[in-house]
Amino acid sequence: MAAVQLTASSISASNLPSFEGLRPSAVKFSSVGHLRVGGLNQRSFHGLVVKAATVVAPKYTSINPLGDRVLVKIKTVEEKTDGGILLPTTAQTKPQGGEVVAIGEGKTLGKTKVDISVKNGAQVVYSKYAGTELEFNGSKHLVLKDDDIVGILETDDVKDLKPINDRVLIKVVEAEGKTAGGLLLTEATKEKPSIGTVIAVGPGPLDEEGNRKPLPITPGNTVLYSKYAGNDFKGKDGSEYIALRASDVIAVLS
Numbered sequence: 006m007a008a009v010q011l012t013a014s015s016i017s018a019s020n021l022p023s024f025e026g027l028r029p030s031a032v033k034f035s036s037v038g039h040l041r042v043g044g045l046n047q048r049s050f051h052g053l054v055v056k057a058a059t060v061v062a063p064k065y066t067s068i069n070p071l072g073d074r075v076l077v078k079i080k081t082v083e084e085k086t087d088g089g090i091l092l093p094t095t096a097q098t099k100p101q102g103g104e105v106v107a108i109g110e111g112k113t114l115g116k117t118k119v120d121i122s123v124k125n126g127a128q129v130v131y132s133k134y135a136g137t138e139l140e141f142n143g144s145k146h147l148v149l150k151d152d153d154i155v156g157i158l159e160t161d162d163v164k165d166l167k168p169i170n171d172r173v174l175i176k177v178v179e180a181e182g183k184t185a186g187g188l189l190l191t192e193a194t195k196e197k198p199s200i201g202t203v204i205a206v207g208p209g210p211l212d213e214e215g216n217r218k219p220l221p222i223t224p225g226n227t228v229l230y231s232k233y234a235g236n237d238f239k240g241k242d243g244s245e246y247i248a249l250r251a252s253d254v255i256a257v258l259s
Contacts, residue, residue: 075151115214122169128158130166136148136149166238166248169208172206200230210251
């Protein structure tokens with residue numbers, strides 16, 4: 006097996022907020038002395054800078070998204086459990102929601118002007134890896150496309166999520182606790198289910214002319230969906246939910 010040796014003569018970090026685990030606004034490796042892999046020659050790297058979020062200078066007092074983009078102020082990460090136990094940064098859950106603080110002018114499809122699906126002040130849930138992160142006015146923000154917003158959530162329970170566009174909210178069936186032969190399964194060995202009951206659906210996607218196309222599924226349907234699609238959530242009652250695109254629903258079961 007090739008040996009890997011990495012030494013750094015100087016590593017400095019600035020502006021390291023305790024947010025979403027370790028998400029530095031700028032981590033600068035001023036010089037990495039040696040990087041050796043097996044018999045490869047040594048190479049030196051100088052001035053390597055890794056950025057996790059763009060810092061907007063204080064002289065800028067507003068951000069105006071363009072087109073179908075939305076500016077969202079990210080919710081603060083949970084630092085304690087419900088029982089008051091302090092969580093290490095590595096165990097803190099990445100937020101997937103926040104408040105809409107600015108919206109673009111929308112977009113044009115065909116001859117139709119399409120407005121942004123959400124309004125300023127709306128509490129929204131968005132796709133986990135969507136958008137561009139910013140540090141603005143001392144808070145974490147995200148600039149993302151309207152289509153990256155999963156739904157509107159005005160309460161603290163995901164079962165109340167109102168999907169937008171082509172998104173669907175599904176309550177996942179419980180995983181089987183035993184094999185067909187009767188062997189008890191642990192949590193780690195349970196197969197992730199891909200069947201659930203539709204709780205809510207969005208108004209549908211837009212066609213090329215800007216008209217809504219109603220979704221072919223309705224609340225109450227039991228559906229089969231792609232195993233690795235969507236965003237997973239846990240409700241206040243402990244139930245598992247998933248929000249995904251209607252195109253990730255494979256079939257309706259009856």
